[in-house]
Amino acid sequence: MDQRLGYQLPPATAIQWEVVDDHLGWHPQGDGRWYLGVYVENGRIKDSEDVTLKTGFRRLVETFRPGIRLTPQQNILFTDIAEEHKPAVNALLRDHNIAQLSEISNALRYAMACPALPTCGLAMSDAERALPSVVRGLEREKVDLASHLAAARKDRAADDLLSGDEYEEEGLAVVLKRIKLNFIPLQKSLEAGGDEERKKALKILEKLDEQLNEVLGKGDTKTVASNAKPEGRAMNRRVEFAKI
Secondary structure, three states, X not given: OHHHHOOOOOOOOOOOOOOOOOOOEEEEOOOOOEEEEEOOHHHOOOEOOOOEHHHHHHHHHHHHOOEEEEOOOOOEEEEEEOHHHHHXXXXXXXXXXXXXXXXXXXXXXXXOOOOEOOOOOOOOOEOOXXXXXXXXXXXXXXXXXXXXXXXXXXXXXXXXXXXXXXXXXXXXXXXXXXOOOOHHHHHHHHHHOOHHHHXXXXXXXXXHHHHHOOOOOOOXXXXXXXXXXXXXXXXXXXXXXXXX
């Protein structure tokens, strides 16, 4: 290359790629003012039954007169907003059901599609029109998967109780409230198990008593008989069980 150019090229400069920022949310501009990045799904500024994006943006511009920038991620930046106007801007967005950064999942935030059908002559299928339902389907699957994994972890915690493995006490309470896996094995351990098994089962039952039961003294406040006589006081010394 140097020979063809006729001079020597300088050494290559090291390049460091930083994280790509989509600038969503509130950010200081450096001059005392703020800019706000708002997510626009597939770059389409339009009103729908649930979100009046176009109307909300129009009101924001008419009210606060911000600068406007469009980003390569098909979102919009409203710039030069005074700090004292931030609460009013947030309220305006909420009035029009326009999602802010904390309300957008990563799957939706980073999804992007070209228009494809029906406007692109080279397209063979939908992209932009299909992407919203596809992403929301993935989000539902993610929620279902998370609940299944959480249930599996709780099942594992329940299985570990009789094996002596470590478990989280908070998880134990949730397990026994929701799925009650251990009542049958505990009962068997108490009835037919050896000394060690019975000790282990009793220890777990003590944990249950601490975590799942609440003792409330209501003999004076919620009486079923008069406390003036021993017979009435005896009736008030009762135990009531409430199903959780």
